[in-house]
Amino acid sequence: MVKLFLSNRSIVLFLLPFVIVAYILFNHYSNYYLFSEVSNFGFWGTNIGFNSFYSQLFASLLVIANAIGINAIFNWNQFLERNSFMPSLLYVVLMSFYHSFYEIDGLLISHTFLILSLYQLYFLRQNEDGRKSVFNAAFFAGAASTFYPQLIGYLPFYFLMIWSIRPFIIRETILCIAGFIVPLIYGSFYLKYTGTSIDTSLFRVSTNFQRQQFDFLVTSGIFLLSLILSFVSIQAHIKKSSIRLKKLTRILWWFVISGLIIGIIDFIIYNQIQRFSLIMIPLAFFLTFSFSHKTLSAVAIGLFYITLSYSFLKFFL
Numbered sequence: 001m002v003k004l005f006l007s008n009r010s011i012v013l014f015l016l017p018f019v020i021v022a023y024i025l026f027n028h029y030s031n032y033y034l035f036s037e038v039s040n041f042g043f044w045g046t047n048i049g050f051n052s053f054y055s056q057l058f059a060s061l062l063v064i065a066n067a068i069g070i071n072a073i074f075n076w077n078q079f080l081e082r083n084s085f086m087p088s089l090l091y092v093v094l095m096s097f098y099h100s101f102y103e104i105d106g107l108l109i110s111h112t113f114l115i116l117s118l119y120q121l122y123f124l125r126q127n128e129d130g131r132k133s134v135f136n137a138a139f140f141a142g143a144a145s146t147f148y149p150q151l152i153g154y155l156p157f158y159f160l161m162i163w164s165i166r167p168f169i170i171r172e173t174i175l176c177i178a179g180f181i182v183p184l185i186y187g188s189f190y191l192k193y194t195g196t197s198i199d200t201s202l203f204r205v206s207t208n209f210q211r212q213q214f215d216f217l218v219t220s221g222i223f224l225l226s227l228i229l230s231f232v233s234i235q236a237h238i239k240k241s242s243i244r245l246k247k248l249t250r251i252l253w254w255f256v257i258s259g260l261i262i263g264i265i266d267f268i269i270y271n272q273i274q275r276f277s278l279i280m281i282p283l284a285f286f287l288t289f290s291f292s293h294k295t296l297s298a299v300a301i302g303l304f305y306i307t308l309s310y311s312f313l314k315f316f317l
Contacts (some may be wrong), residue, residue, distance in 0.1 A: 005086045012085050020060050022097045030315040033102045041106040043146040043187030058104040067091040069115045070284050096311045097219050098277040113144035124165040129252040134172045138179030146187035157258040164250040216273050222307050230286030233293045251254035252282040
């Protein structure tokens with residue numbers, strides 16, 4: 001499987017739906033991730049009585065779209081010398097550890113908008129006008145925050161991401177703030193129009209942590225090893241890479257740091273582990289480097305198959 005997705009053949013993307021269907025079937029017969037009739041969509045309210053079939057269908061389609069989006073950004077920005085479709089597979093496998101993979105909710109939709117935001121950030125150039133891309137990136141980040149309000153804390157990190165490529169320019173900073181706030185204003189108007197409010201109690205119900213704490217401990221170990229492996233591989237790769245690639249990689253590290261902070265805060269306050277899924281976006285980029293490393297590729301392949309095996313074995317635990 002690894003060789004297929006490391007190859008330069010886009011047709012392997014057609015295998016992703018089969019992988020996703022396999023996860024859904026395993027979950028259906030094991031009831032590992034229980035279906036919740038109430039899904040939280042942040043500023044846009046909650047969904048009650050959503051049919052489980054359509055909820056899984058929309059979630060699956062969104063996971064595929066996110067995976068392909070990540071892969072497109074990876075290849076278009078030439079992170080490696082040749083195209084690779086490993087990021088898409090990594091995103092699918094890593095996201096299978098989270099409840100949002102099996103049921104549409106605001107957190108999964110926020111993934112989509114964050115990927116679109118990253119796409120816009122990567123249009124930025126050191127010596128070119130970046131106002132349009134800055135506004136668009138911030139707008140998508142703001143849209144993500146309307147579906148998952150905790151992401152409002154992402155704004156300071158977006159300044160750091162922009163400054164990783166661009167110098168500090170007051171107009172771009174103002175546009176960043178404006179772009180981020182616009183979706184929040186629309187979301188606030190919607191809340192006022194419908195006479196509702198954000199139900200923070202729903203942030204507690206997406207996962208039964210007591211039931212899946214062993215799963216969390218195991219996956220935390222796997223993801224920690226993955227981050228270490230990624231860091232070593234990237235450090236070796238960027239030594240011979242362009243300055244621009246180093247800047248693009250720096251943006252991804254800010255995604256990791258911000259995702260860790262939000263995940264830890266939500267874990268402490270809501271006893272939830274779902275927010276760590278935000279780290280899966282940059283991790284899908286980073287882990288791909290490991291497979292191209294001369295000495296660490298065997299370790300990366302072994303770690304991937306361990307992760308893949310456990311992603312299915314967990315349904316029987």
